[in-house]
Amino acid sequence: MSKKRTDERPTIGQVLDENGVGRRRFLKYCAGITALMAMPPGATTAFAQQLRAAKRPTVIYMPFQECTGCLESLTRSFAPSLESLIFDTVSLDYNHTLQAAAGHAAEEARYEAMEAAHGEYILIVDGSIPTKINGAYGTSAGHTFVDQLYEAAEGAAAIVAVGVCAAYGGVGAAYPNPTGAVGVADLITDKPVINVPGCPPIPEVMTGTLVSFLATGVPELDIHGRPKAFFGNTIHDRCYRRRFYDRGLFAEAFDDEGAKNGWCLYKLGCRGPTTYNACATIKWNGGTSWPIEAGHGCIGCSEPNFWDQGGFYEPVTSKLFRDTGQVAAAGAAGVALGVASAVAANSRRKKLAAEDQETSS
Amino acid sequence: MTLLEFSRGPMLHFALIVFVLGVLWRLVAVSLLGWRKSKTKWRNSTADAVKGGAIATGNRSWPHPEFLDRTAFGEAVGYGYHIGLFAVLLLYAPHVVFWKNLFGVNVPFWPTLPSGLMSVISIVTIFVMFIATVRRYMHKPLRRISNFDDWFTLFILYVLMLSGVMLVFGLGGRYEWVLATHIISFNALLIWFPFGKLMHAFYIFPSRFITGYKHEKKGASS
Numbered sequence: 001m002s003k004k005r006t007d008e009r010p011t012i013g014q015v016l017d018e019n020g021v022g023r024r025r026f027l028k029y030c031a032g033i034t035a036l037m038a039m040p041p042g043a044t045t046a047f048a049q050q051l052r053a054a055k056r057p058t059v060i061y062m063p064f065q066e067c068t069g070c071l072e073s074l075t076r077s078f079a080p081s082l083e084s085l086i087f088d089t090v091s092l093d094y095n096h097t098l099q100a101a102a103g104h105a106a107e108e109a110r111y112e113a114m115e116a117a118h119g120e121y122i123l124i125v126d127g128s129i130p131t132k133i134n135g136a137y138g139t140s141a142g143h144t145f146v147d148q149l150y151e152a153a154e155g156a157a158a159i160v161a162v163g164v165c166a167a168y169g170g171v172g173a174a175y176p177n178p179t180g181a182v183g184v185a186d187l188i189t190d191k192p193v194i195n196v197p198g199c200p201p202i203p204e205v206m207t208g209t210l211v212s213f214l215a216t217g218v219p220e221l222d223i224h225g226r227p228k229a230f231f232g233n234t235i236h237d238r239c240y241r242r243r244f245y246d247r248g249l250f251a252e253a254f255d256d257e258g259a260k261n262g263w264c265l266y267k268l269g270c271r272g273p274t275t276y277n278a279c280a281t282i283k284w285n286g287g288t289s290w291p292i293e294a295g296h297g298c299i300g301c302s303e304p305n306f307w308d309q310g311g312f313y314e315p316v317t318s319k320l321f322r323d324t325g326q327v328a329a330a331g332a333a334g335v336a337l338g339v340a341s342a343v344a345a346n347s348r349r350k351k352l353a354a355e356d357q358e359t360s361s
Numbered sequence: 362m363t364l365l366e367f368s369r370g371p372m373l374h375f376a377l378i379v380f381v382l383g384v385l386w387r388l389v390a391v392s393l394l395g396w397r398k399s400k401t402k403w404r405n406s407t408a409d410a411v412k413g414g415a416i417a418t419g420n421r422s423w424p425h426p427e428f429l430d431r432t433a434f435g436e437a438v439g440y441g442y443h444i445g446l447f448a449v450l451l452l453y454a455p456h457v458v459f460w461k462n463l464f465g466v467n468v469p470f471w472p473t474l475p476s477g478l479m480s481v482i483s484i485v486t487i488f489v490m491f492i493a494t495v496r497r498y499m500h501k502p503l504r505r506i507s508n509f510d511d512w513f514t515l516f517i518l519y520v521l522m523l524s525g526v527m528l529v530f531g532l533g534g535r536y537e538w539v540l541a542t543h544i545i546s547f548n549a550l551l552i553w554f555p556f557g558k559l560m561h562a563f564y565i566f567p568s569r570f571i572t573g574y575k576h577e578k579k580g581a582s583s
Contacts, residue, residue: 320370338389
């Protein structure tokens with residue numbers, strides 16, 4: 001049945017044609033994606049052909065311990081774009097925030113879709129998965145999120161973890177992590193897991209990752225499971241304020257002359273040097289702006305454990321420990337040891353001098 | 362816990378504790394050892410002796426004119442990389458931010474140099490350090506008085522300097538790993554500091570001063 005269902009599905013090219021997306025616009029989009037992925041210009045045509053020929057994929061979107069910000073980011077772009085159309089071309093068979101069905105009907109729809117496209121659907125996960133007390137901190141339709149994830153992952157071709165929570169646990173996993181929240185890859189190890197972290201992730205990165213998966217399979221990933229094409233450079237490497245860093249010009253406060261002149265925000269806690277993301281190049285809201293351009297440092301939201309990396313307004317080399325008198329105690333111990341050593345050395349010296357005197361006399 | 366978190370967190374804390382404990386231990390112990398009883402009659406006043414100590418501190422920090430031909434190169438190399446190290450340590454903006462955060466101080470005016478200039482200074486410093494290392498190995502008397510202490514200290518310094526330059530130029534892999542290596546090598550330097558010849562940073566000027574002081578007190582020229 002699943003085979004029949006797969007063959008019946010239209011290709012992405014057919015869906016785009018039905019939506020009136022012209023060849024020029026589609027090629028322009030593909031050229032943009034391939035450029036972002038650092039593919040050679042000649043690869044655009046092949047990429048476009050593969051994407052057009054790809055079957056319209058079934059997507060199951062599972063929201064767990066999340067705030068819906070990632071979905072807002074993906075669906076509420078400021079104007080209709082080709083990215084949103086590409087997103088519309090997928091057969092989004094389950095997303096309990098967007099779908100009209102609710103309750104048992106919604107769950108039935110999910111099971112049907114999973115069965116029909118078993119082994120071929122893309123599972124998108126949004127939010128962390130709480131694991132403490134056997135996963136009881138997060139339940140839906142009478143099942144824990146842990147069980148739902150294992151169940152949905154079993155028939156997936158690949159899993160896309162959207163947002164830093166699904167990727168690495170995010171705010172749910174921040175110290176002291178009361179629910180035992182983890183990311184998808186912490187639980188699912190037998191399926192390809194593509195992390196698209198961010199709080200929220202950039203919509204174009206999300207759709208770019210999806211289309212590159214449809215056209216060429218699982219993209220090349222970095223050590224944190226992120227597509228290298230979008231997460232290959234640090235914010236700092238691509239930041240337009242980098243020249244001020246290189247010249248040693250830093251804003252010292254958010255309202256000083258440096259800030260007004262657009263100088264580097266390193267001293268104000270910008271985590272650009274240790275954050276890998278595409279904000280500096282793709283930007284947000286259709287390329288309008290991005291946090292650093294708006295005057296605030298990067299908070300490193302696409303990195304694992306970013307909540308626990310010290311204050312957002314402390315530099316990336318700031319200490320990550322709280323001294324509660326240990327250094328002072330070490331100083332006191334050092335002085336005491338020094339006194340003891342000197343007393344011991346002096347008494348030994350006196351003893352040797354007395355022995356010398358006895359020998360000579 | 363990532364390597365970078367470890368380097369900025371528990372390891373840095375441990376290194377600071379060892380550094381403070383070790384340095385105070387050695388400084389207090391040496392300070393309280395006392396001076397050997399002088400069998401010479403004091404010939405000059407304490408004020409003159411203090412002046413003599415200050416002169417000796419300056420004199421002995423500069424090549425003696427009589428031996429200039431033989432010592433100038435070694436002194437130039439030594440001064441070269443020491444000045445470079447201090448410039449990088451104290452005048453590079455990210456380092457200033459680090460010191461301020463580490464010690465919780467808010468110095469209103471702490472001048473820094475542009476990154477481009479700091480990069481040049483760093484590379485020149487590494488080059489001069491390399492010359493000093495080669496000289497230490499090629500110069501037979503110098504090699505004979507060198508031990509594990511010297512070579513290990515140089516090794517940590519190379520890792521520290523090279524990782525720093527790699528960070529600036531984005532070389533050597535992922536930024537956070539290179540940054541972690543940089544901070545770990547700094548932590549290693551802090552831990553090793555009190556137990557090796559690096560303590561000369563604290564001893565060198567007081568010892569020169571005391572030598573000059575005692576000479577002057579006895580009536581000898583500094």
